[in-house]
Protein backbone atom coordinates (compact mmCIF):
# COMPACT_ATOMS: atom_id res chain seq x y z
CA UNK A 141 0.00 0.00 0.00
CA UNK A 142 1.21 3.51 -0.82
CA UNK A 143 2.49 5.78 1.91
CA UNK A 144 0.09 8.50 2.98
CA UNK A 145 2.99 10.93 3.08
CA UNK A 146 4.87 12.28 0.04
CA UNK A 147 7.96 10.27 -0.86
CA UNK A 148 11.31 11.81 -1.84
CA UNK A 149 14.33 10.14 -3.44
CA UNK A 150 17.53 12.08 -2.72
CA UNK A 151 20.50 10.75 -4.69
CA UNK A 152 23.88 10.87 -2.99
CA UNK A 153 22.42 11.56 0.44
CA UNK A 154 24.85 9.56 2.59
CA UNK A 155 26.76 12.78 3.28
CA UNK A 156 27.24 16.43 2.33
CA UNK A 157 24.52 18.46 0.63
CA UNK A 158 22.41 15.36 -0.07
CA UNK A 159 22.33 14.42 3.60
CA UNK A 160 21.20 17.94 4.48
CA UNK A 161 18.41 17.73 1.89
CA UNK A 162 17.28 14.25 3.02
CA UNK A 163 17.02 15.35 6.65
CA UNK A 164 15.26 18.59 5.79
CA UNK A 165 12.69 16.86 3.57
CA UNK A 166 12.09 14.28 6.31
CA UNK A 167 11.49 17.11 8.79
CA UNK A 168 9.04 18.59 6.27
CA UNK A 169 7.00 15.35 6.31
CA UNK A 170 8.43 13.25 3.47
CA UNK A 171 9.30 9.60 3.59
CA UNK A 172 12.84 9.58 2.24
CA UNK A 173 14.91 7.22 0.10
CA UNK A 174 18.55 7.79 1.08
CA UNK A 175 20.57 6.79 -1.97
CA UNK A 176 24.33 6.19 -1.80
CA UNK A 177 27.00 4.55 -3.95
CA UNK A 178 29.60 3.16 -1.57
CA UNK A 179 29.26 4.32 2.04
CA UNK A 180 26.53 2.18 3.56
CA UNK A 181 27.50 3.08 7.15
CA UNK A 182 26.97 6.75 6.49
CA UNK A 183 23.70 6.13 4.64
CA UNK A 184 22.44 4.00 7.54
CA UNK A 185 23.41 6.79 9.92
CA UNK A 186 21.25 9.23 7.93
CA UNK A 187 18.35 6.79 8.07
CA UNK A 188 18.82 6.45 11.85
CA UNK A 189 19.00 10.21 12.32
CA UNK A 190 15.74 10.65 10.38
CA UNK A 191 14.07 7.89 12.45
CA UNK A 192 15.31 9.52 15.67
CA UNK A 193 13.51 12.71 14.63
CA UNK A 194 10.27 10.79 14.06
CA UNK A 195 10.63 10.39 10.28
CA UNK A 196 10.78 7.41 7.97
CA UNK A 197 13.61 6.55 5.57
CA UNK A 198 15.30 3.66 3.81
CA UNK A 199 18.84 3.43 2.43
CA UNK A 200 19.25 2.15 -1.13
CA UNK A 201 22.63 1.49 -2.77
CA UNK A 202 22.68 2.46 -6.41
CA UNK A 203 25.27 4.00 -8.70
CA UNK A 204 23.25 6.57 -10.63
CA UNK A 205 25.53 6.20 -13.66
CA UNK A 206 24.45 2.56 -14.04
CA UNK A 207 21.13 1.72 -15.74
CA UNK A 208 20.41 -1.41 -13.69
CA UNK A 209 21.20 0.43 -10.48
CA UNK A 210 18.81 3.23 -11.45
CA UNK A 211 16.07 0.64 -12.03
CA UNK A 212 16.91 -0.83 -8.61
CA UNK A 213 16.62 2.60 -6.99
CA UNK A 214 13.21 3.37 -8.48
CA UNK A 215 11.98 -0.20 -7.83
CA UNK A 216 13.14 -0.16 -4.21
CA UNK A 217 11.53 3.24 -3.63
CA UNK A 218 8.17 1.97 -4.95
CA UNK A 219 8.51 -1.30 -3.02
CA UNK A 220 9.20 0.59 0.22
CA UNK A 221 6.68 3.42 -0.04
CA UNK A 222 4.40 2.77 -3.05
CA UNK A 223 4.79 6.18 -4.66
CA UNK A 224 7.35 8.82 -5.72
CA UNK A 225 6.57 12.53 -5.35
CA UNK A 226 10.00 14.13 -5.32
CA UNK A 227 13.33 13.35 -6.98
CA UNK A 228 16.38 15.37 -5.99
CA UNK A 229 19.25 14.72 -8.42
CA UNK A 230 22.05 15.58 -6.00
CA UNK A 231 24.69 12.83 -6.46
CA UNK A 232 27.74 14.22 -8.17
CA UNK A 233 31.50 13.94 -8.43
CA UNK A 234 34.15 16.48 -9.24
CA UNK A 235 36.53 16.21 -12.16
CA UNK A 236 38.86 13.26 -11.61
CA UNK A 237 42.33 14.63 -10.86
CA UNK A 238 41.23 18.20 -11.64
CA UNK A 239 43.42 18.27 -14.76
CA UNK A 240 43.96 21.26 -16.99
CA UNK A 241 41.78 21.39 -20.11
CA UNK A 242 44.87 20.55 -22.21
CA UNK A 243 45.46 17.36 -20.20
CA UNK A 244 41.87 16.26 -19.56
CA UNK A 245 41.21 12.53 -19.92
CA UNK A 246 38.53 10.30 -21.43
CA UNK A 247 38.27 8.45 -18.11
CA UNK A 248 37.33 11.54 -16.12
CA UNK A 249 34.88 12.64 -18.85
CA UNK A 250 33.10 9.24 -18.77
CA UNK A 251 32.82 9.21 -14.98
CA UNK A 252 31.74 12.82 -14.60
CA UNK A 253 29.20 12.80 -17.43
CA UNK A 254 27.89 9.38 -16.36
CA UNK A 255 27.30 10.46 -12.76
CA UNK A 256 26.49 14.16 -13.14
CA UNK A 257 24.42 14.18 -16.36
CA UNK A 258 23.44 10.78 -17.80
CA UNK A 259 22.41 9.46 -14.37
CA UNK A 260 20.20 12.44 -13.50
CA UNK A 261 18.65 12.45 -17.01
CA UNK A 262 17.57 8.82 -17.03
CA UNK A 263 16.63 8.85 -13.35
CA UNK A 264 14.39 11.85 -14.04
CA UNK A 265 12.83 9.91 -16.91
CA UNK A 266 12.17 6.83 -14.73
CA UNK A 267 10.96 8.83 -11.73
CA UNK A 268 8.69 10.95 -13.94
CA UNK A 269 7.03 7.83 -15.34
CA UNK A 270 6.41 6.60 -11.77
CA UNK A 271 5.14 10.03 -10.69
CA UNK A 272 2.73 10.23 -13.64
CA UNK A 273 1.42 6.79 -12.74
CA UNK A 274 0.91 7.84 -9.08
CA UNK A 275 -0.88 11.01 -10.19
CA UNK A 276 -3.15 9.10 -12.63
CA UNK A 277 -4.03 6.57 -9.93
CA UNK A 278 -4.84 9.41 -7.53
CA UNK A 279 -2.13 8.34 -5.08
CA UNK A 280 -0.26 11.65 -5.58
CA UNK A 281 -1.51 15.05 -6.74
CA UNK A 282 1.73 16.47 -8.07
CA UNK A 283 5.47 15.87 -8.42
CA UNK A 284 8.74 17.81 -8.24
CA UNK A 285 12.22 17.19 -9.62
CA UNK A 286 15.09 19.32 -8.31
CA UNK A 287 18.47 19.17 -10.05
CA UNK A 288 21.47 20.18 -7.97
CA UNK A 289 23.68 21.96 -10.49
CA UNK A 290 26.43 24.46 -9.59
CA UNK A 291 27.89 27.89 -10.15
CA UNK A 292 30.23 25.85 -12.38
CA UNK A 293 27.38 25.65 -14.91
CA UNK A 294 28.38 29.18 -15.99
CA UNK A 295 31.71 29.98 -14.23
CA UNK A 296 34.66 28.45 -16.13
CA UNK A 297 37.26 26.45 -14.18
CA UNK A 298 39.92 25.30 -16.65
CA UNK A 299 40.94 22.40 -14.39
CA UNK A 300 37.39 20.96 -14.29
CA UNK A 301 36.10 21.19 -17.88
CA UNK A 302 34.00 18.01 -17.76
CA UNK A 303 32.37 19.05 -14.45
CA UNK A 304 31.53 22.54 -15.80
CA UNK A 305 30.11 21.18 -19.07
CA UNK A 306 27.99 18.51 -17.38
CA UNK A 307 26.55 21.11 -14.98
CA UNK A 308 25.86 23.50 -17.90
CA UNK A 309 23.94 20.76 -19.70
CA UNK A 310 21.91 20.13 -16.55
CA UNK A 311 20.34 23.58 -17.10
CA UNK A 312 18.94 22.49 -20.48
CA UNK A 313 17.92 19.15 -19.00
CA UNK A 314 15.93 21.07 -16.38
CA UNK A 315 14.12 23.12 -19.00
CA UNK A 316 13.39 20.08 -21.20
CA UNK A 317 11.78 18.11 -18.38
CA UNK A 318 10.04 21.23 -17.04
CA UNK A 319 8.38 21.76 -20.42
CA UNK A 320 7.47 18.10 -20.98
CA UNK A 321 6.13 17.40 -17.47
CA UNK A 322 4.23 20.64 -16.79
CA UNK A 323 0.86 19.17 -17.78
CA UNK A 324 0.83 16.33 -15.24
CA UNK A 325 1.63 18.47 -13.04
CA UNK A 326 5.31 17.90 -12.28
CA UNK A 327 7.53 20.92 -11.60
CA UNK A 328 11.25 20.82 -12.41
CA UNK A 329 13.84 23.22 -11.01
CA UNK A 330 17.58 23.68 -10.88
CA UNK A 331 19.50 24.80 -7.80
CA UNK A 332 22.98 26.27 -8.30
CA UNK A 333 24.95 26.08 -5.05
CA UNK A 334 28.08 28.19 -4.64
CA UNK A 335 30.99 27.22 -2.41
CA UNK A 336 29.54 24.78 0.11
CA UNK A 337 31.44 23.05 2.92
CA UNK A 338 31.49 19.29 2.23
CA UNK A 339 33.89 16.45 1.48
CA UNK A 340 33.95 17.61 -2.15
CA UNK A 341 35.39 21.00 -1.24
CA UNK A 342 37.59 19.80 1.68
CA UNK A 343 40.72 19.57 -0.52
CA UNK A 344 40.37 23.24 -1.55
CA UNK A 345 39.28 24.53 1.86
CA UNK A 346 42.23 26.85 2.52
CA UNK A 347 42.24 28.36 -0.97
CA UNK A 348 38.54 29.20 -0.68
CA UNK A 349 38.91 30.50 2.91
CA UNK A 350 41.28 33.06 1.45
CA UNK A 351 39.19 33.88 -1.64
CA UNK A 352 36.00 34.30 0.40
CA UNK A 353 37.82 36.59 2.87
CA UNK A 354 39.01 38.62 -0.15
CA UNK A 355 35.42 39.10 -1.39
CA UNK A 356 34.75 36.24 -3.85
CA UNK A 357 31.11 36.35 -2.69
CA UNK A 358 29.17 39.40 -1.45
CA UNK A 359 28.09 37.29 1.54
CA UNK A 360 31.51 36.46 2.97
CA UNK A 361 31.10 32.96 4.34
CA UNK A 362 31.05 29.35 3.21
CA UNK A 363 27.65 27.93 2.36
CA UNK A 364 26.40 24.89 4.26
CA UNK A 365 24.40 21.85 3.18
CA UNK A 366 21.52 23.32 5.24
CA UNK A 367 21.58 26.51 3.13
CA UNK A 368 20.88 24.38 0.05
CA UNK A 369 18.44 22.05 1.84
CA UNK A 370 16.24 24.93 3.04
CA UNK A 371 15.76 26.12 -0.55
CA UNK A 372 15.01 22.62 -1.86
CA UNK A 373 12.39 22.13 0.88
CA UNK A 374 10.59 25.29 -0.24
CA UNK A 375 10.77 24.32 -3.93
CA UNK A 376 9.11 20.94 -3.39
CA UNK A 377 6.21 22.54 -1.49
CA UNK A 378 3.04 24.07 -2.95
CA UNK A 379 4.20 27.67 -2.95
CA UNK A 380 5.99 27.52 -6.32
CA UNK A 381 3.11 25.91 -8.22
CA UNK A 382 3.11 28.52 -11.05
CA UNK A 383 6.89 28.26 -11.53
CA UNK A 384 8.87 25.66 -13.42
CA UNK A 385 12.23 25.34 -15.17
CA UNK A 386 13.86 27.94 -12.97
CA UNK A 387 17.35 28.22 -11.56
CA UNK A 388 17.75 29.22 -7.92
CA UNK A 389 21.16 30.51 -6.85
CA UNK A 390 22.26 29.46 -3.35
CA UNK A 391 25.67 31.04 -3.53
CA UNK A 392 26.09 34.04 -1.23
CA UNK A 393 25.54 36.29 -4.26
CA UNK A 394 28.37 34.80 -6.36
CA UNK A 395 26.26 35.05 -9.54
CA UNK A 396 26.09 38.86 -9.40
CA UNK A 397 28.45 40.39 -11.98
CA UNK A 398 30.35 43.11 -10.18
CA UNK A 399 32.57 46.02 -11.12
Ligand code: NAP
Nearest residue numbers: 152154156157176177178179203204231232290336338340
Ligand atom coordinates in the same frame (compact mmCIF):
# COMPACT_ATOMS: atom_id res chain seq x y z
P1 NAP B 1 30.09 15.01 -1.52
O1 NAP B 1 30.26 15.54 -0.15
O2 NAP B 1 31.30 14.52 -2.26
O3 NAP B 1 28.98 13.84 -1.50
C1 NAP B 1 28.66 13.19 -2.69
C2 NAP B 1 27.49 12.25 -2.50
O4 NAP B 1 27.14 11.72 -3.77
C3 NAP B 1 27.79 11.08 -1.59
O5 NAP B 1 26.63 10.76 -0.87
C4 NAP B 1 28.12 9.95 -2.59
O6 NAP B 1 27.76 8.65 -2.10
C5 NAP B 1 27.18 10.30 -3.70
N1 NAP B 1 27.58 9.77 -5.01
C6 NAP B 1 28.70 10.05 -5.70
N2 NAP B 1 28.69 9.38 -6.87
C7 NAP B 1 27.55 8.67 -6.90
C8 NAP B 1 26.95 7.77 -7.82
N3 NAP B 1 27.55 7.45 -8.99
N4 NAP B 1 25.74 7.23 -7.53
C9 NAP B 1 25.12 7.52 -6.36
N5 NAP B 1 25.63 8.36 -5.43
C10 NAP B 1 26.83 8.92 -5.71
O7 NAP B 1 29.45 16.10 -2.49
P2 NAP B 1 28.62 17.45 -2.14
O8 NAP B 1 29.56 18.55 -2.00
O9 NAP B 1 27.62 17.18 -1.07
O10 NAP B 1 27.89 17.66 -3.56
C11 NAP B 1 26.57 17.24 -3.81
C12 NAP B 1 26.11 17.85 -5.12
O11 NAP B 1 26.20 19.28 -5.06
C13 NAP B 1 26.95 17.44 -6.33
O12 NAP B 1 26.12 17.26 -7.46
C14 NAP B 1 27.87 18.62 -6.54
O13 NAP B 1 28.30 18.72 -7.87
C15 NAP B 1 26.94 19.75 -6.15
N6 NAP B 1 27.65 20.98 -5.75
C16 NAP B 1 28.51 20.99 -4.69
C17 NAP B 1 29.13 22.17 -4.34
C18 NAP B 1 30.08 22.28 -3.17
O14 NAP B 1 30.70 23.36 -3.01
N7 NAP B 1 30.22 21.27 -2.34
C19 NAP B 1 28.89 23.35 -5.07
C20 NAP B 1 28.02 23.29 -6.15
C21 NAP B 1 27.40 22.11 -6.48
P3 NAP B 1 28.87 7.67 -1.38
O15 NAP B 1 29.49 8.48 -0.28
O16 NAP B 1 28.11 6.52 -0.86
O17 NAP B 1 29.83 7.28 -2.45
